[in-house]
Amino acid sequence: MFRFTTAGESHGRALIAIVEGVPAGTPINVEAIDRDLERRQWGYGRGGRMRIERDRVQILSGVRHGQALGSPIALMIENRDWPNWQEVMAVEPRALSSEEARQLKRPRPGHADLAGGLKYGARDLRDILERASARESAARVACGAVAKQLLAEFGVEILSHVIQLGGIPTEPLELDWASIAAIPDDAPLRCGDAEVEKLMIARIDEARREGDTLGGVFEVVGRGVVVGLGSHVSWREKLDGRLAQAFMSIPAVKAVEIGIGVRAASLPGSEVHDEIAYDAAERKFFHRTNRAGGLEGGITNGEELRVRGYLKPISTLRRPLRSVDIETKEESAAAYERSDTTAVPAAGVIGEAMMAIVLAAAMREKFGGDSLVEMTRNFQAYLDQLRAY
Template structure:
C-alpha cells in the first residue's frame, strides 16, 4: 500500500519525507519536484520567509538514474532559515539563554499553540508551532510531485486554481482549457481571470494594511481518471472520503466539497444528478453535467474529478487578537511572528499534491504496484474488459 511520512520542524535543519509503495519504473527527477516546490512558495500575500527559502529537493533513496527502483523514496528539503536558528533549534543541549531566546509563551487564537502545549506539556509553545507550521507542506508537495510523475505515465493531469479570496470570487464552473490553466499558472493569485485576480490582490493589500489576514477557496480537478477508482464496498476505500480527508489534513483547511458539494443540499434531485448519455468510444458513456464532481458511490465515474477546499484566514495577525500569557495567565495580545497574509494560492499547490497522492494510492490498489508497465497493462486490460462487457450485454 502506498504511504508516506514527513518529519521536520519549520526552523529545523530540514524537512524529510519517505514514500513507500511506489512501483519501479517511474521517471522521476529532482527538477520536476523542485518545480512544484517553487509553485508552493510563490504567490501574492506570502510572508518574508519565502524570500529566504528557495526549496530544492535532495532525493536520497529509491531512485537510480532517474527511475524509481520500487524501494522507499526518501526526499529531503533543507531549511535555509536554519542558519538563523542554529542555537534556538539545536538538537543538542544549549546554554540556558538560548533555550528561552525565541520562546513563545502566548498562544495564538486559531493556531495549534494552546491545545498542543497542553497535550505535549510544552511550556515553550515554539515546541508546538515549529511542527504545526505549514512549512511541513513543502515535504507533502515533494511527495505529491513524485506521485504526479506516476500519474503522468497514466495520462492523468491534476490542476488547481483559486476560486475565492475573501469576498472576491472567480466563477470556476466552466471548462478549464489549456489557456485557462496557463493563465492561472502565470497568475500570482493562481486565478486565470485578470480582473478577478486584480481584485484578489487588492483584497490582500487591504488585509495587510489592516494588520489582518484572508482565507479563500481553491479547486482541484483531475482529468483522465478511469471509472471505478476507489470503491463502494467499504467506507475506508471510498475515493471521496479519502480525498476529503487528505484535503482536510492540510493546515487551515476547514471545508471540502466534491462537485456541487453543499450546493446540492438545496436542489431537487432532478437538478443535481448527471444524466447518462451514450458517447461512443471505449468508455461509451457521457454526462450532460458533472455535478457529482466525477465521483459516484465512492468511485471515479469517468468524468473530471472536481474538489474544492475552503481555507480559513491565517491565524498569525500583525495586529494580534487578545490572548493570555502562560506566565501568570495575564491578558495580553497574541504572539506575532513573521507570517503570510494570505496563502490560498500556495494551499492550492498543496491541494494538488495530496490529490496526486490519493489518486496514486487508489490506482495502485486497483492495478498493482510492482512496475509501472504492469499498471499500464492492467489498465489497458481493464478498459478492454469493460468495453467488451457493455458490448456483449448491449448485444
C-alpha cells in the first residue's frame, strides 16, 4: 500500500511527511523533489512568503545510497521564517500578550478560521490558521515527487498547466500533450498560450492594485497510465472518485472536472462517449477521442488522464471583507495575513502531486511487490495479459 501523512504548521519549525509503500530499490533523487518544491513556490502573483522560503527537502529515513529501502520514508522541509515565530509557535507554555502571540480574533470569510474555531473551541484562531494554511501543501508536493519517481519506472509522466485565470480566457484552454510539454520552465503562469498569459498577468496586476485576489482553473495530465487501475466493484475503489477527492483536498479547490465533465451534462451521448478502435500492429484497443479523460467506470482506460481543478480566489485579502470579532461579537474587518494575489500555477503543481499519489497507490494495489524488481515483473506479466486479450 502506498500512503502518506503530513505534519507541521505554517509558521512552525518544519513540515514533516512520511511516505509508506515505496518498494525497495526504487531510485530516489533528492534534486527531483527539490525541483517540484521550487515549482510550487514559483509563479506570477505569489506573495512575500515565497521570497522568504527556499524549500529544500531533507530525507531522514527510508533511503540509502539513492534507493528506497522499502521502509517508511521520512521527509522534512524546514521553514526559514521560523526564527521570527519561535515565541509565537513555541511548544512550551508562554506568557505572551495577545499582540505578542499574534492572536487572530477576526476570522476571514472563505477560510477555515471560524468553522475551525467553532469546531475545536479555539479562542485564538491562529490554532486553526496554522494548519489550514496552504503551506502544508509543500509537504504533499514532496510526497508526490517521490510517487512520480516510482511511476516513472513504469513510463508514467505527469504535467500541469493553467488554462484559465481570473476569467481569462472566457473558455478554458484546450492543449494537447506536446503543447503542454513545450511550455517553457520560466513561463510566468505555466500557461501554454503566451498572448493569453499576458492578459492574465495584466488581470493579476489589476487585482493586486485593488487589494483583491483571483482564482482560476488548472489541468493535470497523466500520460502512459496503464489500462485497469481502479475498479468498478466498489465505490471506494473507483479511481475517478479517488482522484476527485484528492483534488478537492487541495486548498481553495471548489470543483473538479474529469475529461469534458461538466460539458458532458449538456451534450447528447453521441457527442460524449469515445468510440473504440483496435490497433492490430500494437495489439491494443484505443479510443478515437478522449472526452472521458482516461477513465471509464472508475477504471483507467489507457488514454491520458485529464483532471481539472477549479480554484477559488485566495481568502486573505489586503482589502479585507467584513467579519465579526469572536470576543466582542462586533463587526470588524477580517484579519490580514501575508498572502498571494493568485496561486493557480502552484495549485497545478500540487495537483500533479495528488494525481501521482493516487496513481502510485493504485499501481501498488494492483502489482504489489516488496521490491521494484518484483513489482516490475508483475507489471510485465500484466502487459503480456493485455496483449493476449
